[in-house]
Amino acid sequence: xxxxxxxxxxxxxxxxxxxxxxxxxxxxxxxxxxxxxxxxxxxxxxxxxxxxxxxxxxxxxxxxxxxxxxxxxxxxxxxxxxxxxxxxxxxxxxxxxxxxxxxxxxxxxxxxxxxxxxxxxxxxxxxxxxxxxxxxxxxxxxxxxxxxxxxxxxxxxxxxxxxxxxxxxxxxxxxxxxxxxxxxxxxxxxxxxxxxxxxxxxxxxxxxxxxxxxxxxxxxxxxxxxxxxxxxxxxxxxxxxxxxxxxxxxxxxxxxxxxxxxxxxxxxxxxxxxxxxxxxxxxxxxxxxxxxxxxxxxxxxxxxxxxxxxxxxxxxxxxxxxxxxxxxxxxxxxxxxxxxxxxxxxxxxxxxxxxxxxxxxxxxxxxxxxxxxxxxxxxxxxxxxxxxxxxxxxxxxxxxxxxxxxxxxxxxxxxxxxxxxxxxxxxxxxxxxxxxxxxxxxxxxxxxxxxxxxxxxxxxxxxxxxxxxxxxxxxxxxxxxxxxxxxxxxxxxxxxxxxxxxxxxxxxxxxxxxxxxxxxxxxxxxxxxxxxxxxxxxxxxxxxxxxxxxxxxxxxxxxxxxxxxxxxxxxxxxxxxxxxxxxxxxxxxxxxxxxxxxxxxxxxxxxxxxxxxxxxxxxxxxxxxxxxxxxxxxxxxxxxxxxxxxxxxxxxxxxxxxxxxxxxxxxxxxxxxxxxxxxxxxxxxxxxxxxxxxxxxxxxxxxxxxxxxxxxxxxxxxxxxxxxxxxxxxxxxxxxxxxxxxxxxxxxxxxxxxxxxxxxxxxxxxxxxxxxxxxxxxxxxx
Numbered sequence: 001x002x003x004x005x006x007x008x009x010x011x012x013x014x015x016x017x018x019x020x021x022x023x024x025x026x027x028x029x030x031x032x033x034x035x036x037x038x039x040x041x042x043x044x045x046x047x048x049x050x051x052x053x054x055x056x057x058x059x060x061x062x063x064x065x066x067x068x069x070x071x072x073x074x075x076x077x078x079x080x081x082x083x084x085x086x087x088x089x090x091x092x093x094x095x096x097x098x099x100x101x102x103x104x105x106x107x108x109x110x111x112x113x114x115x116x117x118x119x120x121x122x123x124x125x126x127x128x129x130x131x132x133x134x135x136x137x138x139x140x141x142x143x144x145x146x147x148x149x150x151x152x153x154x155x156x157x158x159x160x161x162x163x164x165x166x167x168x169x170x171x172x173x174x175x176x177x178x179x180x181x182x183x184x185x186x187x188x189x190x191x192x193x194x195x196x197x198x199x200x201x202x203x204x205x206x207x208x209x210x211x212x213x214x215x216x217x218x219x220x221x222x223x224x225x226x227x228x229x230x231x232x233x234x235x236x237x238x239x240x241x242x243x244x245x246x247x248x249x250x251x252x253x254x255x256x257x258x259x260x261x262x263x264x265x266x267x268x269x270x271x272x273x274x275x276x277x278x279x280x281x282x283x284x285x286x287x288x289x290x291x292x293x294x295x296x297x298x299x300x301x302x303x304x305x306x307x308x309x310x311x312x313x314x315x316x317x318x319x320x321x322x323x324x325x326x327x328x329x330x331x332x333x334x335x336x337x338x339x340x341x342x343x344x345x346x347x348x349x350x351x352x353x354x355x356x357x358x359x360x361x362x363x364x365x366x367x368x369x370x371x372x373x374x375x376x377x378x379x380x381x382x383x384x385x386x387x388x389x390x391x392x393x394x395x396x397x398x399x400x401x402x403x404x405x406x407x408x409x410x411x412x413x414x415x416x417x418x419x420x421x422x423x424x425x426x427x428x429x430x431x432x433x434x435x436x437x438x439x440x441x442x443x444x445x446x447x448x449x450x451x452x453x454x455x456x457x458x459x460x461x462x463x464x465x466x467x468x469x470x471x472x473x474x475x476x477x478x479x480x481x482x483x484x485x486x487x488x489x490x491x492x493x494x495x496x497x498x499x500x501x502x503x504x505x506x507x508x509x510x511x512x513x514x515x516x517x518x519x520x521x522x523x524x525x526x527x528x529x530x531x532x533x534x535x536x537x538x539x540x541x542x543x544x545x546x547x548x549x550x551x552x553x554x555x556x557x558x559x560x561x562x563x564x565x566x567x568x569x570x571x572x573x574x575x576x577x578x579x580x581x582x583x584x585x586x587x588x589x590x591x592x593x594x595x596x597x598x599x600x601x602x603x604x605x606x607x608x609x610x611x612x613x614x615x616x617x618x619x620x621x622x623x624x625x626x627x628x629x630x631x632x633x634x635x636x637x638x639x640x641x642x643x644x645x646x647x648x649x650x651x652x653x654x655x656x657x658x659x660x661x662x663x664x665x666x667x668x669x670x671x672x673x674x675x676x677x678x679x680x681x682x683x684x685x686x687x688x689x690x691x692x693x694x695x696x697x698x699x700x701x702x703x704x705x706x707x708x709x710x711x712x713x714x715x716x717x718x719x720x721x722x723x724x725x726x727x728x729x730x731x732x733x734x735x736x737x738x739x740x741x742x743x744x745x746x747x748x749x750x751x752x753x754x755x756x757x758x759x760x761x762x763x764x765x766x767x768x769x770x771x772x773x774x775x776x777x778x779x780x781x782x
Contacts, residue, residue: 559719
């Protein structure tokens with residue numbers, strides 16, 4: 001993986017007015033991915049609360065619409081059909097709105113018997129005023145959706161299509177409720193120009209989730225769109241559960257070889273070239289037939305004669321049978337009678353971030369598939385999958401080899417069958433239930449209150465509280481408002497007094513001047529909850545907090561619970577431990593191939609983070625194997641004025657950067673990247689997360705690393721053993737290096753990381769911790 005660009009580092013140094021020697025050092029560092037210097041941190045400000053009516057039952061109501069014509073059978077219409085089934089299967093009451101007048105019921109008939117699903121036909125039902133139209137453009141579609149939403153707002157609004165999503169976001173009517181599925185977006189850095197990125201940012205800001213078909217698409221969006229990290233979730237293609245379990249079937253030798261293709265007909269899908277394959281195989285002495293299924297022939301604006309040539313080839317080519325459009329069940333039935341499926345495309349699509357649903361359906365039918373070798377396909381089927389092909393001659397060679405060598409045919413079929421098993425409706429329903437529970441938690445016990453519970457959050461910095469706030473805001477019969485302090489000690493006192501008058505419960509995130517102010521001004525009967533991390537106990541404002549006014553003091557670790565009780569004089573009965581949470585849903589992503597050789601540290605400033613010890617670990621490991629590298633993600637010392645004013649801190653930083661640049665043992669093996677919200681994406685490259693600090697309140701980094709599938713390795717800072725299992729804690733840097741090398745050399749990295757992942761998810765998974773926060777905030781609010 002290439003090391004990141006250094007331009008942002010040089011810019012930061014120039015603005016900091018640093019000396020020439022340090023500028024020279026940092027210019028030569030491997031680190032820093034480019035990020036706009038003026039971009040705000042997307043996790044600091046509160047996110048908008050979704051506007052919807054009170055949800056007093058566990059049933060979720062979903063509005064579903066795609067900029068898709070359900071009269072035509074292609075990947076997008078199959079997606080809409082499948083998504084309706086998945087949402088209903090996950091327990092939603094689903095209202096599916098159609099884009100076009102219904103000319104055929106082929107895709108709608110299977111939905112007629114889905115419990116909890118209602119189909120709205122805007123033209124036939126008179127919901128829009130343009131009877132001469134055949135289909136709704138995005139702007140009219142959004143108005144129809146708003147008309148359906150007004151009487152009783154839906155809990156989630158699932159949409160597909162970039163232009164549609166832009167209209168929906170611009171309307172503001174569904175902010176915070178949109179689950180937006182995007183594939184028709186620029187899919188390369190070169191194509192994602194500033195205007196496109198800004199358009200996607202506006203869609204992102206309005207969406208609760210961005211539904212991404214593949215991990216590759218999620219990574220691309222998170223990298224290119226501000227605010228997308230944390231909102232992108234996987235929503236892979238869905239295929240029906242086969243009536244019979246797929247099995248590897250040998251080719252029958254007493255008949256022609258049967259090939260099959262189902263889908264749209266388009267130049268870059270190589271469908272015209274496919275019609276020549278039976279003749280080319282016959283020249284090899286292999287009789288073959290090709291069945292082609294689909295009714296969507298692409299009208300190419302560049303090659304205007306393509307559609308005519310394609311239809312002529314479908315109708316007139318010997319050994320080619322064109323079935324036209326068929327219902328999905330019939331398509332799958334015909335597919336199962338074939339020997340080999342075709343998903344071979346133009347090489348210009350090799351960088352696509354989408355995964356073909358048809359490829360998976362072929363696997364569910366037990367068929368091997370001829371397709372291009374791409375990183376995505378290699379990850380899905382294995383790098384040694386035997387039926388990759390790029391050119392037409394390679395396709396013919398591959399088919400001939402599979403037709404004459406039963407082992408090749410059987411091996412390829414077994415791979416596609418195994419891959420398809422992860423994309424069934426049942427698996428999609430499981431994934432969707434997780435998302436629904438995250439976005440729309442079940443009603444708490446006090447749901448029958450006559451009035452909503454009013455919860456206020458007061459803080460100068462919400463970066464560690466946003467998931468908690470999102471959860472509280474999503475609870476039925478809860479209203480959430482913010483008192484956002486301009487700085488740690490600066491606030492609009494009138495706004496704070498309004499919060500005092502309004503709220504039933506006030507949460508002070510950070511036990512700073514906000515906690516001191518609210519502890520002096522809370523009104524009778526109002527509950528005050530204060531969360532203390534660690535650093536606040538060193539602030540002068542700690543002495544101003546009135547502990548008797550705090551109904552619940554929340555600490556993130558057992559060690560600092562004891563410290564807080566002693567320093568603040570709090571009643572132990574009013575102090576509880578709620579650990580920091582890890583977003584296990586977001587963090588659990590595939591690792592890069594060489595991740596086991598990659599160490600990671602999150603936060604290298606200030607000095608007590610002991611970045612020098614992380615470099616020591618790297619140095620010892622590289623003495624054994626030069627493949628080890630260290631990735632650091634952190635704010636830089638010059639970005640923190642209170643650090644940079646300290647000569648000792650500046651000196652420490654300069655020594656570490658100089659060591660990175662000049663030490664032969666680690667030169668070129670350290671990448672330093674800026675702090676940001678893209679931790680889940682960044683952790684894909686990391687196999688071990690280090691914690692080398694002198695002290696921490698909790699240190700979320702090892703937990704996030706473990707949730708991502710990396711192995712945590714810690715030094716024994718005070719209280720570490722109360723948060724992390726002792727097997728992850730080593731006495732010194734030599735032992736840390738020995739432990740890492742033993743895991744890698746012994747081939748147990750996968751076993752160790754999966755063990756750590758399960759442990760951290762069970763202890764600190766976001767769902768578990770949010771449940772604890774519910775009890776703290778809402779427990780006695782009946």
